[in-house]
Amino acid sequence: MQRTLITGANGFVGRQLCRTLQQSGQHVIALTSGATTSPLAADQHLQCDIRDADALHQTVARARPTHVIHLAAITHIPTSFADPQLTWQTNVMASLNLMEALRLHAPDAFTLFVSSSEVYGASFRHGLPLDEQTACQPMNPYAASKLAGEIAISEYFRQGMRGVIARPFNHIGENQSPDFATASFARQIARVEAGLQPPVLRVGNLEAQRDFLDVKDVCKAYLQLMGLPSEGAERSRCFNIASGKTHSIRNILETLLSLSPLQINIEQDPERLRPSDIPVAIGSNGAIRQATGWQPVIPLQDTLQRLLTFWRAQVAL
Structure with missing residues (x-):
């Protein structure tokens, strides 16, 4: 059975993703930084601050995941301006901690790194649907840290670890913070x-x-991306999740x-x-549609x- 570790499982997307993966028959391992305030749809619950490299190594060794969806991040843009150090520690260094832990304890695991459409930044000024080949021009610390995370994780993919990068556009739904x-x-x-x-x-x-999406559609896109083949060009590809x-x-x-x-x-x-x-x-979803058949419904x-x-x-x- 597929054992999927979800970081940031207690967040807005994480809660829905746990349900989506459980419904697909996966063994869901929910990783949170602290105790959850309400039950999660997961088969296993683990606690760890992903900024703590040693603790994360122990957690990954215990989890033994076959797949990982890395959601945990500082995502609130005003917070990224107010506390850029926390943002970079969480979005970049903690992502490196995760990849190192996987390299040592679950080297065959397939990792989906959830980035953001915010990495395109100033390129949106063209007013056209952007695809994955568009230049990234971040305009805030959150976006810059996500792009840095992409670069760091892509290096692990280049060296042979399996995975892809997702750039979701605005997604909304239940449990989202009223900061949005x-x-x-x-x-x-x-x-x-x-x-x-x-x-x-x-x-x-x-x-x-x-470009607004329902969080349930986004989670189904993640599920589809997890099923991509590991060989060849798919190994290090990046995919927009957008409605167009x-x-x-x-x-x-x-x-x-x-x-x-x-x-x-x-x-x-x-x-x-x-x-x-x-x-x-606005984003183009041509690449993910061609690779998986996904589209928002x-x-x-x-x-x-x-x-x-x-x-x-x-x-x-």
């Missing part, structure tokens, strides 16, 4: 409905257009507001405006309805 726009909108609407805040939503830049379509943040907000029976006003909050925002970010309306339902339940607790 769509979750913030849904949470605020749920709080207004519950009478916990005035009928006003505080928002950032609503004109930006992004964009929606404005305003459209997302208006859709969420249409799902509420209340009249809610919008107020722009200067503190929510990101200085490095770009007008349009969940309508955005369905994703947003689930997201609002989730936050209504959270607010009611």
